[in-house]
Amino acid sequence: MIVLGIESSCDETACAIVKQGTHILSNVVASQVDLHEQFGGVVPELACRRHIDAMLPVIHQALEEASITLNEVDLIAVAKGPGLIGALLLGINTAKALSLAIQKPFIGVNHIEAHLYAALMSHPSEKINFPCLGVVLSGGHTAIVLMRGIGCYELVGQTQDDAIGEAFDKVAKILELPYPGGPHIEALAAEGSTKSYPFKAGTLKNRPLDFSFSGLKTSVLYTIKGQNQKDAKLLSPREKKDVAASFQYTAFSDVIAKTVKAAEMHGCQTVVFGGGVTNNQTLRKMFAQAAPFLNCLWPSAGLSLDNAAMIAGLGYHIFQHQGHSDPFDLEAMTHIPFKKNEQSA
Numbered sequence: 001m002i003v004l005g006i007e008s009s010c011d012e013t014a015c016a017i018v019k020q021g022t023h024i025l026s027n028v029v030a031s032q033v034d035l036h037e038q039f040g041g042v043v044p045e046l047a048c049r050r051h052i053d054a055m056l057p058v059i060h061q062a063l064e065e066a067s068i069t070l071n072e073v074d075l076i077a078v079a080k081g082p083g084l085i086g087a088l089l090l091g092i093n094t095a096k097a098l099s100l101a102i103q104k105p106f107i108g109v110n111h112i113e114a115h116l117y118a119a120l121m122s123h124p125s126e127k128i129n130f131p132c133l134g135v136v137l138s139g140g141h142t143a144i145v146l147m148r149g150i151g152c153y154e155l156v157g158q159t160q161d162d163a164i165g166e167a168f169d170k171v172a173k174i175l176e177l178p179y180p181g182g183p184h185i186e187a188l189a190a191e192g193s194t195k196s197y198p199f200k201a202g203t204l205k206n207r208p209l210d211f212s213f214s215g216l217k218t219s220v221l222y223t224i225k226g227q228n229q230k231d232a233k234l235l236s237p238r239e240k241k242d243v244a245a246s247f248q249y250t251a252f253s254d255v256i257a258k259t260v261k262a263a264e265m266h267g268c269q270t271v272v273f274g275g276g277v278t279n280n281q282t283l284r285k286m287f288a289q290a291a292p293f294l295n296c297l298w299p300s301a302g303l304s305l306d307n308a309a310m311i312a313g314l315g316y317h318i319f320q321h322q323g324h325s326d327p328f329d330l331e332a333m334t335h336i337p338f339k340k341n342e343q344s345a
């Protein structure tokens, strides 16, 4: 079965062709970084306009790179949410129109679940022992879920304020680094000392698996600009590297500690990772060192950041188990909460 996937939930316009849920024939992503970096973040209205321009060329390119025609596609899959409403509508309406035009079924999938599926499709021969843990680390979400199967997830912990990628982007802005900040912080941190600044990630009373990164970001701000923004000091290049390294180390140590705790509490040996921040190689190394007893499944290259291959892959899987959606019935969903796991609440 050949699935055409479409992703447009935020600032990437993407289309991919995937065979049998894991075999990627093409994976095209049109990034909008050039458009948004001057504003230091995504401007929703501009993102929508760029999606309009990019959508059809990206679909054509994906078909061409896969060497197939539209008529050879068996299923259209699209990200239905969570994300920016206008951006989602662009992708969903394109998918609906394609589905009606070629008379092929259509399915809407959850973008966050697709991030976790990205790691599963990166390890197609791995036999997953459910329940396992899913850890989503992206620009919009930070959550630990108990995965009882693909499509059956219970929330065990989530951020109460900033998402981890958002914290990276905000700290990058404070350090006057370009948007998106994650890769720039990672590069700078590689040359800094992790122990130079005693930053702390947030802990929440009676909620050991929840996250809070807003205080950590504010500590970085105060370190650099002073409490009243009056005592701002110019950091030397050396100090900037140390701030980046100490911030990154603090944020990742917190994610590792909470993941290990969640794995213990729920008796899981396997952890599936998803989201743009999992592209960070230091994070992967830190996990391997701190928790060698966990079987960590990371997305392969091209599948960490927003992409449509993960949408097509998850679309295939859901189609096999639940059938397709009615094109006229699917609405864009800006928020899709995970079911709560009572044991962890």
Ligand code: KG4
Residues within 6 Å of the ligand: 010, 137, 138, 139, 140, 141, 164, 165, 166, 168, 169, 180, 181, 182, 183, 186, 275, 276, 277, 278, 279, 280, 281, 304, 305, 306
């Ligand atoms: O999953 P994603 O592409 O989009 C969302 O669904 O949010 O994640 C984007 C986020 C951005 O905040 C970006 O700064 C962060 O992922 N990111 C990184 C790295 N690469 C991207 N964060 C840390 N280290 C990286 N190497």
Ligand code: ZN
Residues within 6 Å of the ligand: 111, 115, 138, 139, 275, 276, 305, 306
């Ligand atoms: Zn994403």
